[in-house]
Amino acid sequence: MIDKxxxxxPDSIREVKTFRDETTLVVExxxxxxxxxFLQKDPDLSFDYLTDLCGADYKPxxxxxxxxxHLCSTKYDRRLRVxxxxxxxxxxxxxxxxxxxxxxxxxxxxxxxxxxxxxxxxLRRILTSDGFEGHPLRKDFPVKGKDFEKPFVPEL
Amino acid sequence: xxxxxxxxxxxxxxxxxxxxxMRLLLELDGEVVVKATPHVGHLHRGVEKLSxxxxxxxxxxxxxxxxxxxxxxxxxxxxxxxxxLLGIEVPKRAQYIRVALAELQRLAAHLxxxxxxxxxxxxxxxxxxxxxxxxxxxxxxxxVSGGRLTPTYFRIGGLVKDIPEGFxxxxxxxxxxxxxxxxxxxTLLTKNxxxxxxxxxxxxxxxxxxxxxxxxxxxxxxxxxxWDVRKRFPYSSYDEFDFxxxxxxAGDVYDRYTVRLEEMRQSARIIRQVVDGLPDGLIMADDxxxxxxxxxxxxxxIDALVRQFKIVSEGFEPPEGEVFMSIEAPKGELGFYxxxxxxxxxYRIKIRTPSFINLSVLPKMIEGGMIADIIAxxxxxxxxxxxxxx
Numbered sequence: 001m002i003d004k005x006x007x008x009x010p011d012s013i014r015e016v017k018t019f020r021d022e023t024t025l026v027v028e029x030x031x032x033x034x035x036x037x038f039l040q041k042d043p044d045l046s047f048d049y050l051t052d053l054c055g056a057d058y059k060p061x062x063x064x065x066x067x068x069x070h071l072c073s074t075k076y077d078r079r080l081r082v083x084x085x086x087x088x089x090x091x092x093x094x095x096x097x098x099x100x101x102x103x104x105x106x107x108x109x110x111x112x113x114x115x116x117x118x119x120x121x122x123l124r125r126i127l128t129s130d131g132f133e134g135h136p137l138r139k140d141f142p143v144k145g146k147d148f149e150k151p152f153v154p155e156l
Numbered sequence: 157x158x159x160x161x162x163x164x165x166x167x168x169x170x171x172x173x174x175x176x177x178m179r180l181l182l183e184l185d186g187e188v189v190v191k192a193t194p195h196v197g198h199l200h201r202g203v204e205k206l207s208x209x210x211x212x213x214x215x216x217x218x219x220x221x222x223x224x225x226x227x228x229x230x231x232x233x234x235x236x237x238x239x240x241l242l243g244i245e246v247p248k249r250a251q252y253i254r255v256a257l258a259e260l261q262r263l264a265a266h267l268x269x270x271x272x273x274x275x276x277x278x279x280x281x282x283x284x285x286x287x288x289x290x291x292x293x294x295x296x297x298x299x300v301s302g303g304r305l306t307p308t309y310f311r312i313g314g315l316v317k318d319i320p321e322g323f324x325x326x327x328x329x330x331x332x333x334x335x336x337x338x339x340x341x342x343t344l345l346t347k348n349x350x351x352x353x354x355x356x357x358x359x360x361x362x363x364x365x366x367x368x369x370x371x372x373x374x375x376x377x378x379x380x381x382x383w384d385v386r387k388r389f390p391y392s393s394y395d396e397f398d399f400x401x402x403x404x405x406a407g408d409v410y411d412r413y414t415v416r417l418e419e420m421r422q423s424a425r426i427i428r429q430v431v432d433g434l435p436d437g438l439i440m441a442d443d444x445x446x447x448x449x450x451x452x453x454x455x456x457x458i459d460a461l462v463r464q465f466k467i468v469s470e471g472f473e474p475p476e477g478e479v480f481m482s483i484e485a486p487k488g489e490l491g492f493y494x495x496x497x498x499x500x501x502x503y504r505i506k507i508r509t510p511s512f513i514n515l516s517v518l519p520k521m522i523e524g525g526m527i528a529d530i531i532a533x534x535x536x537x538x539x540x541x542x543x544x545x546x
Contacts, residue, residue: 019477020240050370051482052491054506068493070480070508074367074381077388081480101370104516112204127197127545136205137504143202143209 024081033093047071053105055113063087094120112137176541192519199545207505211471220306223543228261229485231310237481237492249437250314251393256430259423264293265486273535314440355410359521359533369517373488379407385484409536471500509543
């Protein structure tokens with residue numbers, strides 16, 4: 001399975017890791033749209049289900065963020081994790097056109113970590129309140145919040 | 157010719173039929189929904205951020221509060237993920253007890269769904285019926301774990317304590333009664349003309365759309381997709397029990413209703429098999445890194461005392477790596493993604509909650525339909541805001 005992906009995109013797969021029987025592909029962000037479209041369309045892979053999508057902050061590592069895609073094939077009962085590293089300020093290509101499920105997940109990654117996705121139909125905050133500043137899941141965001149002493153009152 | 161303007165109506169966040177604080181922004185052409193936009197996040201508590209500051213054991217009570225109708229199931233999903241990260245095997249007895257309780261909790265969750273869903277559509281009686289049975293289940297769960305809604309009963313490596321004496325008899329007594337109760341529910345609804353008119357052909361979701369939108373659980377199976385994590389990626393010995401996965405055909409509100417009713421019968425079947433075949437043995441894995449020493453030893457033996465103190469105050473340090481593990485929760489696929497950097501607290505936890513993604517499919521189901529059908533459709537996807545907003 002992995003060989004087929006590697007054979008098709010020899011330059012874009014940066015790394016293949018296996019831990020606890022889970023396979024992880026690390027993909028370059030330049031080619032990510034093609035790789036994901038291939039993973040979904042190819043009849044031998046057929047990853048038709050996007051189980052989860054999330055970001056993770058690895059400050060001070062460069063590139064700082066990783067966006068993690070958990071794919072699943074309902075045809076072959078297989079799972080695959082794909083990670084795309086991205087630097088702060090850069091953006092990734094949205095996979096919303098491949099899996100509609102990505103719509104809210106990408107909004108969440110944007111809200112929580114400030115990673116933006118190109119071609120997303122409706123990229124705005126989802127879990128935090130209107131007018132919220134900062135991205136809570138970044139490692140430099142304090143756990144108790146930035147304005148713990150003065151409670152947040154949205155402007156009306 | 158007059159210009160057409162749509163009316164914008166705000167439904168929620170405080171609305172009895174949105175099952176929590178959810179706001180729906182509706183654009184209406186008369187009574188027809190042109191566009192629906194759900195707004196969520198009113199209950200955001202930062203569970204994932206909080207988890208990053210805690211030891212692995214301390215996260216368990218937080219998971220109780222995700223989908224608060226499914227405390228046991230959330231505990232199960234989390235501890236299984238950490239166990240996978242550590243690479244430890246849980247004794248058979250603990251696995252079986254976990255299955256029994258998870259299925260009891262599924263029944264309780266489905267009973268809440270049935271009662272409130274029917275109530276939304278106007279069938280008041282149902283709520284009284286289902287809460288009667290739910291009470292018997294919660295009594296059993298309380299007796300086992302000490303909590304009704306927030307059990308925190310599972311531990312990494314097994315269970316906090318063994319089941320109390322008489323557990324099997326109580327569960328059997330409940331199971332003798334329960335299938336008859338489901339028949340009672342069916343006499344009230346399944347062939348009820350009002351119920352059928354309100355639910356058949358309403359909120360339709362096709363199989364392709366359901367998969368592409370990431371729907372899971374009864375919302376996916378109602379659309380005719382045979383997909384259940386318990387069968388596809390068995391965990392906690394689910395492969396040792398006989399049960400069927402019911403699916404629907406039309407993908408409408410009615411099919412999601414029949415799927416869940418049949419699921420309750422199947423869960424009862426699983427619980428029966430667990431109590432009949434419950435093996436003897438340990439309830440905790442034999443792994444001194446994670447498992448607290450027996451209480452008797454702590455009082456007598458200095459090594460055990462030190463170990464107890466270290467595990468409680470510092471926790472344990474799993475190997476570096478990342479794992480994803482999911483279970484079939486009552487509402488769909490509940491997954492945990494944990495990244496460990498080798499320290500005593502998780503580096504990153506992402507919780508894939510079924511309601512979050514099932515709710516994102518809602519506009520697809522209700523756009524083009526009538527306002528009254530929104531209520532029926534929200535009820536049929538069975539959302540809990542606690543796990544959407546986290």
